[in-house]
Amino acid sequence: MKQNLIRACTFGLLLLLASGLVNAQSADSLPSWNDSASKQAIIRFVEEVTTAGGPGFVQPAERIAVFDNDGTLWSEQPMYFQLAFALDRVKVLAPQHPEWKEKQPFKAVLEGDMKTVLAGGEHALVELIMATHAGNTTEKFAQTVKDWLDTARHPKTGRPYTDMVFQPMLELLAYLRANGFKTYIVSGGGIEFMRPWAERVYGIPPEQVIGSSIKTKFELRDDEPVLVRLPEINFIDDKAGKPVGINQHIGRRPIAAFGNSDGDLQMLQWTSAGEGARFALLVHHTDAEREWAYDRKSSIGRLDKSLDEAQAKGWTVVDMKKDWKVIYPFE
Amino acid sequence: MKQNLIRACTFGLLLLLASGLVNAQSADSLPSWNDSASKQAIIRFVEEVTTAGGPGFVQPAERIAVFDNDGTLWSEQPMYFQLAFALDRVKVLAPQHPEWKEKQPFKAVLEGDMKTVLAGGEHALVELIMATHAGNTTEKFAQTVKDWLDTARHPKTGRPYTDMVFQPMLELLAYLRANGFKTYIVSGGGIEFMRPWAERVYGIPPEQVIGSSIKTKFELRDDEPVLVRLPEINFIDDKAGKPVGINQHIGRRPIAAFGNSDGDLQMLQWTSAGEGARFALLVHHTDAEREWAYDRKSSIGRLDKSLDEAQAKGWTVVDMKKDWKVIYPFE
Numbered sequence: 001m002k003q004n005l006i007r008a009c010t011f012g013l014l015l016l017l018a019s020g021l022v023n024a025q026s027a028d029s030l031p032s033w034n035d036s037a038s039k040q041a042i043i044r045f046v047e048e049v050t051t052a053g054g055p056g057f058v059q060p061a062e063r064i065a066v067f068d069n070d071g072t073l074w075s076e077q078p079m080y081f082q083l084a085f086a087l088d089r090v091k092v093l094a095p096q097h098p099e100w101k102e103k104q105p106f107k108a109v110l111e112g113d114m115k116t117v118l119a120g121g122e123h124a125l126v127e128l129i130m131a132t133h134a135g136n137t138t139e140k141f142a143q144t145v146k147d148w149l150d151t152a153r154h155p156k157t158g159r160p161y162t163d164m165v166f167q168p169m170l171e172l173l174a175y176l177r178a179n180g181f182k183t184y185i186v187s188g189g190g191i192e193f194m195r196p197w198a199e200r201v202y203g204i205p206p207e208q209v210i211g212s213s214i215k216t217k218f219e220l221r222d223d224e225p226v227l228v229r230l231p232e233i234n235f236i237d238d239k240a241g242k243p244v245g246i247n248q249h250i251g252r253r254p255i256a257a258f259g260n261s262d263g264d265l266q267m268l269q270w271t272s273a274g275e276g277a278r279f280a281l282l283v284h285h286t287d288a289e290r291e292w293a294y295d296r297k298s299s300i301g302r303l304d305k306s307l308d309e310a311q312a313k314g315w316t317v318v319d320m321k322k323d324w325k326v327i328y329p330f331e
Numbered sequence: 332m333k334q335n336l337i338r339a340c341t342f343g344l345l346l347l348l349a350s351g352l353v354n355a356q357s358a359d360s361l362p363s364w365n366d367s368a369s370k371q372a373i374i375r376f377v378e379e380v381t382t383a384g385g386p387g388f389v390q391p392a393e394r395i396a397v398f399d400n401d402g403t404l405w406s407e408q409p410m411y412f413q414l415a416f417a418l419d420r421v422k423v424l425a426p427q428h429p430e431w432k433e434k435q436p437f438k439a440v441l442e443g444d445m446k447t448v449l450a451g452g453e454h455a456l457v458e459l460i461m462a463t464h465a466g467n468t469t470e471k472f473a474q475t476v477k478d479w480l481d482t483a484r485h486p487k488t489g490r491p492y493t494d495m496v497f498q499p500m501l502e503l504l505a506y507l508r509a510n511g512f513k514t515y516i517v518s519g520g521g522i523e524f525m526r527p528w529a530e531r532v533y534g535i536p537p538e539q540v541i542g543s544s545i546k547t548k549f550e551l552r553d554d555e556p557v558l559v560r561l562p563e564i565n566f567i568d569d570k571a572g573k574p575v576g577i578n579q580h581i582g583r584r585p586i587a588a589f590g591n592s593d594g595d596l597q598m599l600q601w602t603s604a605g606e607g608a609r610f611a612l613l614v615h616h617t618d619a620e621r622e623w624a625y626d627r628k629s630s631i632g633r634l635d636k637s638l639d640e641a642q643a644k645g646w647t648v649v650d651m652k653k654d655w656k657v658i659y660p661f662e
Contacts, residue, residue, distance in 0.1 A: 061536060138578055182538075191579075191582070192582075195582045205392060206581065206582030206583055207513075207538075207580065207581045207582055207583065209582065213579065216575050216578060216579075217571070217575070218571040218572075218574045218575055218597050218601070220600070224604060225574065225597070225600045225601045225604050227574060227575065227578050227601075234579075240548070240549040241549075243549045243556065243558060244547050244548070244549055244558065247469055247547060247558050248522075248544065248547075248565075249538065249580060250537065250538045251522070251523075251526045251537030251538055251540065252537055252538065266549050266556070269551070269556045270549070270556045270558075273555060273556050
């Protein structure tokens with residue numbers, strides 16, 4: 001009896017789906033997007049790959065979409081949010097490190113002298129990351145990130161950093177998932193910095209977050225197994241590292257990729273060079289009033305080569321100012 | 332109209348599920364298992380973590396189960412199947428490497444002198460892996476693996492290697508998935524060696540395969556992006572590397588782990604030390620007639636420390652000979 005009921009219902013639902021009466025999610029799944037060429041291109045692509053029997057149909061298992069994080073899903077100005085975390089951690093940890101008062105780049109951080117910090121270049125930033133991200137167990141670090149997000153506030157908006165995500169992109173993530181896509185983050189940011197909150201904020205579970213990492217080491221501490229974070233780079237998930245990270249974690253080539261900077265160029269190249277329907281999109285930060293406006297000359301999130309290639313290859317370029325009705329969920 | 336039909340059907344199915352009339356999968360999902368303590372322990376654990384409202388209930392998203400591959404899901408004698416692949420590749424590639432005729436360990440491979448090959452120890456094996464697994468693109472390598480599996484035959488059974496998977500473990504994988512588990516491979520074997528067939532054979536998609544790897548490099552070749560496999564170790568997913576690989580790929584601690592050797596010890600420790608209901612199982616190769624019998628003194632798949640720890644901690648130990656009605660699907 002119950003078997004028959006299940007069968008009848010399943011059959012009925014399948015019929016409805018097959019007959020096209022049930023469209024998974026349609027245009028109004030993107031209410032914060034103006035009806036621009038960008039929005040139309042997204043919808044056209046999703047309809048193409050989900051139309052059973054159509055020339056562009058893609059099996060659900062192959063519907064992999066990859067998203068950069070900084071500048072693509074949330075803001076990245078006036079500095080990467082993870083750097084703000086690292087600077088705050090230097091202040092918290094300073095009492096245990098009296099030597100930092102005399103040692104750069106820590107001295108400059110403690111004195112609030114950001115010019116000197118940034119003048120130290122990549123080397124200084126790596127030192128800051130190592131000193132503030134290593135030395136703990138993976139579980140303690142995740143808790144530290146959560147605690148920081150609970151209290152830290154963005155200098156311009158006064159909001160928690162996780163409020164500064166892009167409402168149109170949240171809708172896009174949900175729209176893709178409603179159409180059978182598996183959504184991944186592929187970020188130059190730290191994998192363990194994003195995982196503690198990516199599921200709550202983006203609906204992306206930890207196993208679908210790919211990022212840069214430091215090495216970890218398995219240890220038994222008083223018979224208790226722990227993973228200890230070491231001050232040693234494991235993987236940089238940026239530029240040519242992004243396709244490498246994608247292959248390592250997913251083992252399939254995505255069919256859609258979303259970025260905003262030159263750090264995403266190779267990810268978009270790798271994604272769009274596959275066979276069949278492909279989609280590549282860049283978020284162009286053009287809204288100095290509601291967010292920030294920057295591109296070819298910015299030191300953060302520089303968009304130069306990728307913008308040229310988008311024009312040459314016909315990738316979709318979102319004009320934040322024109323294409324998005326709202327930027328943040330709290331507006 | 333269609334909305335109402337969908338709602339009614341969904342509601343009806345939910346009611347059936349909630350009323351317990353539909354049990355996801357029960358004991359007879361494991362028909363190749365004798366009704367032993369091992370089988371009962373598996374079923375007890377699955378019922379515990381899936382009983383809504385019960386003390387051991389685990390949300391589906393956290394139902395992560397990790398499986399070693401060699402010796403746990405398929406056989407590993409008389410040598411790891413990936414080593415058989417590497418040896419065959421040496422023979423295929425030899426015409427392009429005339430120097431191999433005089434150079435160990437290649438010379439010994441070409442002469443069929445396995446004693447000398449194995450006498451070279453780990454260093455010789457790494458050399459063989461590098462020479463046969465690197466130098467190509469990721470896509471060409473996947474095709475090479477598939478082509479080899481189509482034609483290679485196991486020296487004892489004369490069967491394709493992918494036939495030599497354990498029927499009881501296939502049932503266990505399906506049983507766990509039917510109960511909301513996500514099943515992962517966590518193997519010392521090569522991640523790119525397993526991915527091309529793991530979905531077809533085990534129902535495990537590429538993004539749920541974790542293994543050892545060599546480095547890859549993104550390149551544009553005539554404007555075509557490729558990932559090239561380099562002769563350089565990236566990660567060894569064995570022993571203390573297994574929890575590291577699990578954390579890197581999944582970012583959650585599994586609640587169930589399945590292995591067969593000392594290479595799985597840390598994975599089982601890491602898994603079983605988490606909070607709440609946990610399950611750890613070892614496959615003990617005790618059946619010299621239908622498969623192989625080996626444990627504490629075997630150079631392949633040595634089971635010594637893990638066996639002691641299983642006894643001390645009450646982990647489940649499968650006695651292949653007594654617990655499994657059949658070994659392989661083709662029996």
